[in-house]
Amino acid sequence: MxxxxxxxxxxxxxxxxxxxxxxxxxxxxxxxxxxxxxxxxxxxxxxxxxxxxxxxxxxxxxxxxxxxxxxxxxxxxxxxxxxxxxxxxxxxxxxxxxxxxxxxxxxxxxxxxxxxxxxxxxxxxxxxxxxxxxxxxxxxxxxxxxxxxxxxxxxxxxxxxxxxxxxxxxxxxxxxxxxxxxxxxxxxxxxxxxxxxxxxxxxxxxxxxxxxxxxxxxxxxxxxxxxxxxxxxxxxxxxxxxxxxxGSNSPVVIMDDADLEKATTAITMAGYANAGQVCISAQRILTSSAVKSDFVDLLKSKVEDLTTGNQLEDTTKIGPMVRESDAARVEEWVNEAVSQGARLVCGGQRQGAIYAPTILDETKPDMLVVKDEIFGPAIALSYFDDVNEAIAMANDTTYGLSAGIFTQDIDRAMKFARQVDSGNIHINWSSQWRADAMPYGGLxxxxxxxxxxxxxxxxxxxxxxxxxxxxx
Missing domain, CATH: 3.40.605.10 (Aldehyde Dehydrogenase; Chain A, domain 1)
Structure with a gap:
């Protein structure tokens, strides 16, 4: 053209x-x-x-x-x-x-x-x-x-x-x-x-x-x-x-009273749509220790169902990243996290520009997959014991574009909305949602x-x- x-x-x-x-x-x-x-x-x-x-x-x-x-x-x-x-x-x-x-x-x-x-x-x-x-x-x-x-x-x-x-x-x-x-x-x-x-x-x-x-x-x-x-x-x-x-490295908080079916469905969409190349992708998944095992098992079963391949084929759920070099960077960050003690739950493989949908568990704040914007199909799981710790973890970043929390407790939800430093706050949804008419921007x-x-x-x-x- x-x-x-x-x-x-x-x-x-x-x-x-x-x-x-x-x-x-x-x-x-x-x-x-x-x-x-x-x-x-x-x-x-x-x-x-x-x-x-x-x-x-x-x-x-x-x-x-x-x-x-x-x-x-x-x-x-x-x-x-x-x-x-x-x-x-x-x-x-x-x-x-x-x-x-x-x-x-x-x-x-x-x-x-x-x-x-x-x-x-x-x-x-x-x-x-x-x-x-x-x-x-x-x-x-x-x-x-x-x-x-x-x-x-x-x-x-x-x-x-x-x-x-x-x-x-x-x-x-x-x-x-x-x-x-x-x-x-x-x-x-x-x-x-x-x-x-x-x-x-x-x-x-x-x-x-x-x-x-x-x-x-x-x-x-x-x-x-x-x-x-x-x-x-x-x-x-x-x-x-x-x-x-x-940019962003959006946090999504899963409280102990969260609807885990709804939460895992939303995160499976939000963490991997467009091969994770979305500025408000769910990246840091902060989960209550009380629901750790159930949450990880359910999330893994949904993420493993995501098929990769030719983006023009109807059966493909995740296509290639925009450049092979970007997929190689994601691969490098994931491998580095594993070498630093993170556990690979699923994914972790690359074929050209296609990177498999990946879940990393037991991640730490100083890992690249947590502190920087991964901008690829990988999410990082970590854990907390109460809402105050969850809010502190959500705010432990230089970014502030979008954040989400899953809870049935209105007081927890409003505390999160008031105290988390983010331009967009979602209650009972992940970080990745935007209506085109709404005011959209970051802190x-x-x-x-x-x-x-x-x-x-x-x-x-x-x-x-x-x-x-x-x-x-």
Whole structure:
């Protein structure tokens, strides 16, 4: 595919292969863009930002609603593309495509609801005959730097609100998975988005990311990825507005009164969906010592039923990881934990980019599989004696994106919700659950700002204060 830059579809002399990690076959090629391409794109996007700002929210909403309809019409095509470039199974890709259309539709609805507020100036000393209100205005040019694991939905979570708020949008998709974003760009253009208002530039993250961060014409950056890269972006971004959706090693607490059937079912989904390559995957499973044996036996029986293989086959439950090197890293971390005293309950084998669903028992806080983000199909079990110890263990991390607890005790549940440092808290579910309309974001090293169309529009617009000084 070509990239969309400076108002037109373009090739470059050098290209990047997009491969299927299951068999290493080449799916397609994309241009290898450069910092110069970013500069050219932004020059046109500045014009696009003026066009979008002048467009009414109603007209912007119509473009987004049409784009959502077009996306659903091509649902099977998009799902197959996602599965091929990421490695996730087709059933998960179908869900992602549906959710992506919903995000675009929600963004269109929220475009019509952008509003400021009345400020009660006469309630202040010296405020007589003063009428105050705020206006929300677009940032201008917004850059979206997106990850590989949800190459359509997480792009939509940035592009939809950016357009709804009246901005021009520059998309930098992950180099491993650029095809979904390029196809979304096709759809937005077909839906009526002006060519000056969007760019999708493919290429190496280092050079292109640096160009995005240092271009002063870009007012806002929305990034989803690792804490390390997010920190570098913030250091380079200067006075740009930033939203950072970063990593996690999400804890899920199993209390002694938990519904173990429900808990193990949820964790089997949350720990291994998309081969564990989800920022809110259940990773640290903190379990009451009182239910240890029953919980492990039940969880093992469910995890061992997960079949691995070709992500395009209906019988496959877990496909390959996006790169073989990532699977090798997971293998290394698991082997290291076992050498340090963890017990391998099941899994632990790798075949190319496929890593078997793995349970590690008796893990310790200093093991990589516990203290860092494993981002693969492996979970780490450890144990506690009371809710206070469970909360302390859940908080023993630099991350704070999502956490869950299983309990029938409302007091324990609310104590967990109030005291655990996490942007998303789930009661009687695992860490991995997200409604696309909800405010979504992390605490601590898991990021800054919120996503969800309503909340992202706030992040991608700016506030002006208007004061009317009326005559007596």
């Amino acid at each position: 070509k990239m969309f830059c400076a108002g037109q579809w373009q090739d470059t002399k050098e290209t990047i292969n997009v491969t299927n990690s299951f068999d290493q076959s080449i799916i397609d090629t994309v241009p290898k863009g450069s910092g110069e391409d970013i500069a050219n794109a932004v020059s046109v996007l500045e014009q696009g930002a003026r066009i979008m700002k002048a467009m009414t929210p109603y007209d912007r909403s119509l473009i987004l609603q049409k784009a959502a309809d077009l996306l659903l019409k091509r649902q099977d095509e998009f799902a197959r593309t996602i599965s091929l470039e990421v490695g996730k199974v087709l059933a998960e890709s179908q869900v992602e495509t549906n959710r992506s259309a919903e995000v675009i539709r929600l963004s269109g609805e929220e475009a019509r609801r952008m509003t400021g507020e009345m400020i009660p100036l006469e309630g202040n000393a010296g405020g007589k005959n003063k009428v105050g209100f705020t206006l929300r205005v677009p940032c201008g040019v917004v850059a979206a730097i997106t990850p590989f694991n949800f190459p359509l939905n997480l792009v939509c979570h940035k592009v939809g609100p950016a357009i709804a708020a009246g901005n021009a949008i520059l998309i930098k998709p992950a180099s491993d998975t650029p095809l979904s974003a390029l196809k979304l760009t096709e759809i937005l253009r077909e839906a009526g988005l002006p060519p000056e208002a969007i760019a999708c530039v493919t290429g190496p993250g280092g050079e292109i990311g640096r160009a995005i961060c240092t271009d002063t014409r870009i007012r806002k950056i929305s990034f989803t990825g690792s804490y390390e890269v997010g920190t570098k972006i913030c250091e380079m971004a200067g006075m740009k507005r930033v939203t950072m959706e970063l 601590k090293h898991s990021g800054t700002g919120k996503e969800g169309p309503k909340y992202a529009i706030q992040e991608m617009s700016e506030e002006k204060m208007v004061v009317m000084h009326l005559a007596d």
